[in-house]
Amino acid sequence: MKVERIVVGKLATNCYLFISGQESAIIDPGDEADKILTQVEKTKTKVKYIINTHSHFDHILASDELREKTGAAVLIHEEEKKLVNFKVDKFLKEKDKIKIGSAVLEVVHTPGHTPGGICLSGKEVIFTGDTIFKNGYGRTDLANGSFEKLKDSLKKLAGLLKPGITVYPGHGEPFKINK
Numbered sequence: 001m002k003v004e005r006i007v008v009g010k011l012a013t014n015c016y017l018f019i020s021g022q023e024s025a026i027i028d029p030g031d032e033a034d035k036i037l038t039q040v041e042k043t044k045t046k047v048k049y050i051i052n053t054h055s056h057f058d059h060i061l062a063s064d065e066l067r068e069k070t071g072a073a074v075l076i077h078e079e080e081k082k083l084v085n086f087k088v089d090k091f092l093k094e095k096d097k098i099k100i101g102s103a104v105l106e107v108v109h110t111p112g113h114t115p116g117g118i119c120l121s122g123k124e125v126i127f128t129g130d131t132i133f134k135n136g137y138g139r140t141d142l143a144n145g146s147f148e149k150l151k152d153s154l155k156k157l158a159g160l161l162k163p164g165i166t167v168y169p170g171h172g173e174p175f176k177i178n179k
């Protein structure tokens with residue numbers, strides 16, 4: 001299993017390539033499809049999924065173009081349905097398991113920043129979108145945000161942030177949970 005980070009777009013969004021064996025997933029293709037594709041080609045993997053942690057524009061702008069060019073299936077949580085303006089192949093729900101190569105990412109529904117925000121939890125890794133960052137958590141003052149829901153999501157996440165886990169947020173540096 002390997003993770004590559006590509007910083008894209010006006011808001012410096014982290015797009016990640018999650019690679020296991022011959023397969024990969026693109027997480028949060030925020031913009032700059034060509035830059036993402038160039039990086040994907042270097043991995044010599046087949047892109048199985050494009051996973052959007054939530055529907056904000058700075059996380060999804062390259063989703064349609066990459067879907068077209070890679071043939072990968074686009075996934076997002078079902079509670080983002082009303083907010084989506086790009087093509088989606090499958091809506092996700094809590095505890096869905098996404099298989100990439102021999103690795104599995106489990107869907108953790110973490111509403112608050114948006115209603116259908118998700119984290120993706122794997123062995124020793126978690127992708128947190130705009131729910132948590134190295135020095136804080138996501139805004140809840142945007143449309144459809146809820147601070148009450150975010151508080152519950154942060155509690156839920158606390159149980160998953162075990163020592164040794166590397167956190168890959170939607171913006172800023174990834175970081176490791178220390179002992």
Ligand SMILES: [Zn+2]
Binds near residue numbers: 054056113130
């Ligand atoms: Zn966002």
